[in-house]
Amino acid sequence: MSRMSDLVRQPAEWLRASGPMSDVVVSSRLRLARNILGFPFLEKLKNGQKAQIVKAVEESLKKNEALKNLEIVRFDGLTEVDLQFLVERHLISREHAGQKEAGAVAMSPDEVVSIMVLEEDHLRLQAFQSGLDLQKAWQIINKIDNEFDGSMEYAFNPGLGYLTACPTNVGTGLRASCMLHLPGLVLTKQVHKVLQALAKLNLAARGLYGEGTQATGNLFQFSNQMTLGQREDEIIDNLERVIRQVVEHEKEARTHLLSKKSGKFEDQIWRALGALKCGRIISSTEATQHLSLVQLGVQAGMLKINLTQQDLNGLFLLIQPAHLQKLKAKALNSGERDEARADLIREKLKNVTL
Amino acid sequence: MSRMSDLVRQPAEWLRASGPMSDVVVSSRLRLARNILGFPFLEKLKNGQKAQIVKAVEESLKKNEALKNLEIVRFDGLTEVDLQFLVERHLISREHAGQKEAGAVAMSPDEVVSIMVLEEDHLRLQAFQSGLDLQKAWQIINKIDNEFDGSMEYAFNPGLGYLTACPTNVGTGLRASCMLHLPGLVLTKQVHKVLQALAKLNLAARGLYGEGTQATGNLFQFSNQMTLGQREDEIIDNLERVIRQVVEHEKEARTHLLSKKSGKFEDQIWRALGALKCGRIISSTEATQHLSLVQLGVQAGMLKINLTQQDLNGLFLLIQPAHLQKLKAKALNSGERDEARADLIREKLKNVTL
Numbered sequence: 001m002s003r004m005s006d007l008v009r010q011p012a013e014w015l016r017a018s019g020p021m022s023d024v025v026v027s028s029r030l031r032l033a034r035n036i037l038g039f040p041f042l043e044k045l046k047n048g049q050k051a052q053i054v055k056a057v058e059e060s061l062k063k064n065e066a067l068k069n070l071e072i073v074r075f076d077g078l079t080e081v082d083l084q085f086l087v088e089r090h091l092i093s094r095e096h097a098g099q100k101e102a103g104a105v106a107m108s109p110d111e112v113v114s115i116m117v118l119e120e121d122h123l124r125l126q127a128f129q130s131g132l133d134l135q136k137a138w139q140i141i142n143k144i145d146n147e148f149d150g151s152m153e154y155a156f157n158p159g160l161g162y163l164t165a166c167p168t169n170v171g172t173g174l175r176a177s178c179m180l181h182l183p184g185l186v187l188t189k190q191v192h193k194v195l196q197a198l199a200k201l202n203l204a205a206r207g208l209y210g211e212g213t214q215a216t217g218n219l220f221q222f223s224n225q226m227t228l229g230q231r232e233d234e235i236i237d238n239l240e241r242v243i244r245q246v247v248e249h250e251k252e253a254r255t256h257l258l259s260k261k262s263g264k265f266e267d268q269i270w271r272a273l274g275a276l277k278c279g280r281i282i283s284s285t286e287a288t289q290h291l292s293l294v295q296l297g298v299q300a301g302m303l304k305i306n307l308t309q310q311d312l313n314g315l316f317l318l319i320q321p322a323h324l325q326k327l328k329a330k331a332l333n334s335g336e337r338d339e340a341r342a343d344l345i346r347e348k349l350k351n352v353t354l
Numbered sequence: 355m356s357r358m359s360d361l362v363r364q365p366a367e368w369l370r371a372s373g374p375m376s377d378v379v380v381s382s383r384l385r386l387a388r389n390i391l392g393f394p395f396l397e398k399l400k401n402g403q404k405a406q407i408v409k410a411v412e413e414s415l416k417k418n419e420a421l422k423n424l425e426i427v428r429f430d431g432l433t434e435v436d437l438q439f440l441v442e443r444h445l446i447s448r449e450h451a452g453q454k455e456a457g458a459v460a461m462s463p464d465e466v467v468s469i470m471v472l473e474e475d476h477l478r479l480q481a482f483q484s485g486l487d488l489q490k491a492w493q494i495i496n497k498i499d500n501e502f503d504g505s506m507e508y509a510f511n512p513g514l515g516y517l518t519a520c521p522t523n524v525g526t527g528l529r530a531s532c533m534l535h536l537p538g539l540v541l542t543k544q545v546h547k548v549l550q551a552l553a554k555l556n557l558a559a560r561g562l563y564g565e566g567t568q569a570t571g572n573l574f575q576f577s578n579q580m581t582l583g584q585r586e587d588e589i590i591d592n593l594e595r596v597i598r599q600v601v602e603h604e605k606e607a608r609t610h611l612l613s614k615k616s617g618k619f620e621d622q623i624w625r626a627l628g629a630l631k632c633g634r635i636i637s638s639t640e641a642t643q644h645l646s647l648v649q650l651g652v653q654a655g656m657l658k659i660n661l662t663q664q665d666l667n668g669l670f671l672l673i674q675p676a677h678l679q680k681l682k683a684k685a686l687n688s689g690e691r692d693e694a695r696a697d698l699i700r701e702k703l704k705n706v707t708l
Binding site for chain 1: 625629
């Protein structure tokens with residue numbers, strides 16, 4: 001996996017805070033679930049068939065000019081840390097990492113596109129964009145999907161749409177999601193109200209690494225729950241409309257926090273920076289929480305420091321367990337990681353004066 | 355009270371960390387309880403008699419060359435904040451401040467000597483020294499005592515010694531005490547063992563402001579419990595011997611903490627500095643605790659910062675409630691003090707780089 005060592009030092013393109021509303025919306029993601037005609041769903045696949053599917057994807061990449069820039073990485077050459085590293089970068093899911101030997105992922109150099117092979121479905125095509133930009137993500141993933149469709153036949157039913165391993169994905173196979181940074185709503189204790197309202201709209205709220213993960217660092221992932229009976233553009237428009245409302249609420253909450261000129265708010269933000277500048281042992285959860293507050297402080301103009309949102313997004317990624325181990329080029333236990341994390345953060349913040 | 359505004363910007367001479375073992379022993383104090391013949395003890399004193407006693411002390415100061423540098427301050431001209439300010443500087447006790455109208459205190463410009471008039475006894479003569487220096491304090495207070503004895507007659511019984519309002523002070527009327535900074539014993543969780551051992555030796559351990567106060571900032575005040583049947587030099591030697599042992603234990607604990615190269619220890623020290631450099635709202639208790647750890651870090655050579663122990667001792671005093679209000683020259687409520695305290699600390703630490 002030649003490129004992994006290059007990846008480790010920089011965040012993905014879509015974490016560069018360059019997209020629309022990226023002070024609140026970290027990223028947008030579209031994912032298409034696809035299965036290849038003539039093969040059973042994953043659970044029933046024999047090992048030989050799994051190998052055939054990976055091979056078929058490889059062939060598609062090779063022979064298709066538009067897919068040539070995608071590099072395929074087979075899991076059988078990877079360590080546990082490598083797999084965890086790909087999860088941290090959202091190139092693969094936790095469930096996909098569980099495939100170990102059989103799985104593979106194809107990704108573009110800028111990490112905007114990743115294709116998980118043998119996740120819950122045979123193929124899961126993903127496109128990421130910075131900020132709220134589901135339209136752009138749709139253009140990208142739709143093009144990739146069409147290219148594949150030309151080189152292999154998908155399992156498709158004219159009445160139902162794309163057939164998927166889990167019924168909730170049947171139809172378009174599309175999941176649209178946005179990762180939002182909502183420190184304002186969390187600090188003003190309004191976030192639960194917002195989450196409840198979204199649940200009523202059939203939108204799921206999750207932690208950073210998808211289903212079953214907790215929100216840390218005030219980061220929330222919102223996505224559509226169902227795909228059957230909805231067109232792609234409906235799903236996307238729907239989510240985008242709701243996300244715009246959440247962004248409004250978040251901005252109001254931030255304005256409120258600032259307008260109160262609350263010493264408590266300022267105190268929290270500065271102390272977060274102090275802990276990051278000073279700590280010698282720091283857990284991932286604590287660091288993430290502090291980085292969230294520092295980000296808010298920078299965006300609110302309260303902290304005048306020479307760190308961009310891109311730097312902070314990048315740091316957020318670099319302090320994850322597998323990233324730390326890749327950076328140090330050795331296995332680290334939990335205590336060692338907490339020290340390495342603190343060292344890395346202090347190094348990155350060394351020019352930030354208080 | 356002309357001098358009080360001068361006092362507020364600097365710590366007392368005995369907080370200057372210039373004395374023996376002042377890396378552990380902040381200060382030594384001797385106090386003599388004295389009553390004037392021909393007057394009942396405080397509880398039975400009529401107002402007119404109280405005024406007579408204050409007057410008598412004033413006269414003694416005036417006519418005695420050796421006492422002339424003592425300035426007398428009558429409580430009737432003071433505000434609540436003024437009184438609290440004197441308590442914070444240990445020039446008077448909390449109980450003494452409760453006398454309000456009637457009380458008075460005479461003090462030397464360097465605050466080494468203070469004479470509480472109408473505390474529990476008619477007179478309480480105190481001498482302070484930096485570090486472990488009870489002998490020097492004894493020379494000073496003994497001289498003051500002799501001077502007074504020449505100008506007014508003490509209540510004295512040849513069999514019992516000096517007569518005092520509380521039986522525990524009868525005899526020499528001497529209380530010897532030392533204020534110790536014991537972060538090492540606290541962090542290594544040995545302090546309770548030490549306190550238990552001292553209790554068996556009839557030595558009292560108290561918080562910073564005497565009886566009934568809690569230890570904050572890892573500061574403990576140790577003193578003899580009884581005076582009857584013991585000579586002054588016995589009391590002093592006794593306390594000094596024990597204090598030397600406690601100092602040994604504390605130093606061993608600090609060495610142990612350092613030798614473990616414990617990241618946790620370093621983490622605590624640096625985070626304390628970070629909270630002081632960054633906090634916008636900080637309580638007295640929190641600030642004191644952090645200052646204690648920073649002091650330990652400086653003494654242990656872990657923190658290379660341009661702050662001396664004297665600076666830190668001074669800061670410890672300046673952040674107390676009445677000091678803050680004197681500095682700001684206005685009354686501050688608790689919330690305002692927490693902000694003013696954080697501001698002051700940041701100002702004092704502004705040249706400390708992390």
